[in-house]
Amino acid sequence: MSSARQVVSAFRLAILLAAALSASAPVSLSATSHHAPAIAYMVSAVTSASSGYEKISRDATPGTVRRVLGSPCRELSPDVWIYYHYHADLALANEQACDIVVITFSRGKVADLKLVNQSAARYLAAKVKAPSVGLIAASK
Numbered sequence: 215m216s217s218a219r220q221v222v223s224a225f226r227l228a229i230l231l232a233a234a235l236s237a238s239a240p241v242s243l244s245a246t247s248h249h250a251p252a253i254a255y256m257v258s259a260v261t262s263a264s265s266g267y268e269k270i271s272r273d274a275t276p277g278t279v280r281r282v283l284g285s286p287c288r289e290l291s292p293d294v295w296i297y298y299h300y301h302a303d304l305a306l307a308n309e310q311a312c313d314i315v316v317i318t319f320s321r322g323k324v325a326d327l328k329l330v331n332q333s334a335a336r337y338l339a340a341k342v343k344a345p346s347v348g349l350i351a352a353s354k
Contacts, residue, residue, distance in 0.1 A: 252334035253310050257327040260300065260315055270317070274324045279317060286317075290342040293319040302329055 259271040265282045274282075279295070286295035297315040302308050311331045316338060318326040330338070 250331070250333045252337050253312055253331045254316075254334045255302070255304070255307050255312055255329045257302075257315070257329045260297075260317075260327060270324065270327070272324050272327065275322060276319060279324065283315075288339075290339055294338070294342055295319075296335065300329065 259269040260283065261267050261269050262282050264284075268282045270279055270282050283297055287298045288296040290296060295317045297317070298313065300313050300315045302312060307329055312329045312334075314330050314332065314335045316326075316328040316330055316335065317324055318328075320326075328334075
């Protein structure tokens with residue numbers, strides 16, 4: 215795939231992912247023709263059975279998240295944490311293998327909670343690792 219085409223595809227995915235995160239229904243994103251579609255659901259809260267069914271929701275601090283859910287399985291950045299093996303209360307999300315919780319922090323509080331499948335998690339990981347075009351241009 216050409217570099218320009220990859221940039222356009224990544225841009226489309228970013229727009230679709232943003233749309234998916236603002237909608238309550240699932241949105242399917244095609245990362246590439248070689249992968250399953252990336253699917254993300256908005257989540258209002260994450261409950262941990264191991265901490266007495268305590269909930270994490272928007273505005274929780276990183277300390278509260280660690281206390282309730284434990285250390286993240288993976289940190290994509292200091293502001294994006296990943297937790298694996300979660301079960302949704304929505305059958306469709308479970309059928310689509312959306313069992314990964316992505317927690318995004320902003321200004322020291324949870325700003326976004328998503329339940330995603332493996333393809334969406336791979337896309338987010340690649341997006342967080344890749345520098346933006348603006349940063350590349352600024353660094354020259």
